[in-house]
Amino acid sequence: MDYRFFYNERQIPTARLSMDHEAFGLWLSDELGNNKEQLDVILQAIGQLEAGAQREYQWQGRDFLLHLTREDAEVTALTLLQEYSLEELEGEDLDFYDSESRAACGLEDFKDLLIEWRDFL
Template structure:
C-alpha cells in the first residue's frame, strides 16, 4: 500500500493513498484528522486484537465503517449498504460492483500507517 501525507494550503493534514485504498484517504482525513484521542483509541483496539482480548471490533464513522479483526482492517462506505437494491428488483444477470466502496489491508500494514500518521500530525 503506497501513501503519502501532505499539508494542504490551509494547514490541514491530508493522507493520499493509491488506487484501491481510497477509503483510507477518507478515513484518515475525515474520521481521524488530528484527533489524538481517536488515534489512541485505535492503537488500544489494535493492542487488544493482537493480544487476543477481542477478535473483532466495528467502528461506525460519519460516512464510513471500519471493521478490525486480528488479521486485517476493512473500510466500507456506508453509502454502499444503502444503495444496494433488492436482488428481486434488478434485471436478471445484473452485477453490482463495489469498486471504490471497500478498501482493506493487513493489520500490520495498518499499524505502520497509523503510527506514521500519528508522527505526521503530532
C-alpha cells in the same frame, strides 16, 4: 500500500493512498483527521486484537465504518452499506468497483499506517 501525507491549502492534514486503498486516505483525512484521542483508542484496540483479547473492533464515523479483525482492517462508506448488505459486499460476484468507498488491508499494514499518521500529525 503506498501513501503520502501532507497539509492541504487550508492546513488540514490529508492522506492520499494508492489505488485500491484510496478509501483509507479519505477515512484518515475526513473521519479521523487530527483526532489523536480516537487514534489512540484504535491503536489500543489493535493491540487487544493482536494479544487475542478481542476478536473484532468497529468504529462508526460520520461517513465510514471501520471494521478490524485479528487479521484484517476494512473501511466502508456508510452510503455503500445503505445500498448493500455486508454479505453482498463480500460476495465475489459484486460487479462494481469503487475504491473511494471501500478498502481493506492486513491489520499489521493498517497499524503501520496509523503509526505513520500519528507521527505525521
